[in-house]
Amino acid sequence: MPEGHTLHRLAGELSAAFAGRVVRVGSPQGRFADSAALVDGSVLEGAEAWGKHLFVGFPGDRFVHVHLGLYGTFDVRTGVDEVPEPVGQVRLRIVGPGAYADLRGATTCELVTGAGRDAVVARSGPDPIRPDADPALAWERIRRSRAPIGGLLMDQAVLAGVGNVYRAELLFRHRLHPLRPGNTLRAGQFAAMWGDLVALMAAGVRTGRIDTVRPEHTPEAMGRPPRVDDHGGEVYVYRRTGQPCHVCGATIRTGVLQGRNLFWCPQCQRTFRSRALQ
């Protein structure tokens, strides 16, 4: 479930479990072994996320840089008496007093310096979860671009941390067709979208899931039978192809943009440039 909220939640879990503690760092699978040895036995200073990137800090200007990719997982277990044998391909294992964490399947797991971390941050757009984020930087890119807003939202250099679920749901909540060009949006529209992302993603960090359906559109409020979306959150359109829109009842549509699936309601999200796809 690695969109930005997952990484921020992980940073909090790792900090709570290990910050200020001496930890053992290893690579049961072996692929990170050489780097792990360089920080093994030192104090884990803390963990921080920027977009979908995670940085775990150690003394001597060293950071473990993690990117989960599509199916990476980082499981943090606390209140543990005994650390179990690794299951599967564990690239990175951190062990501290009463806690351990296993990283599997990550796209990136590497040791970098502060400068290396800064370079990653420098090529990322503002992250709605971070208090220091400047939405104007994203708006400047969007308002000047003829590219589809659906692509711009997923471009990590424009906005950091938004993935396919948040993209689909944000566009629905603001009634925008995914293919509408960025430069046709108004400033007020983007301001509303940014504010919405800040709230939605902060909620995602708290709950560990993505819920986007407003109270007035819940099944109870709409007089429909209860439902369970198969990825653990309540959503309007993501992966609901062929099912009725929770708001208007129209059939949810799907398409592909830059190799990623799009989902939208042809009734709620119609725009002047997208008739061909309605």
Added chain:
DNA sequence: CTCACATGTTAAG
């Protein structure tokens, strides 16, 4: 059981 697909990104062609 086997297969396709997925909340992501990079590099090759």
Added chain:
DNA sequence: TTAACCTGTGAGC
């Protein structure tokens, strides 16, 4: 545009 990375899940047999 496609494959590759590498793991979990659900559908279908």
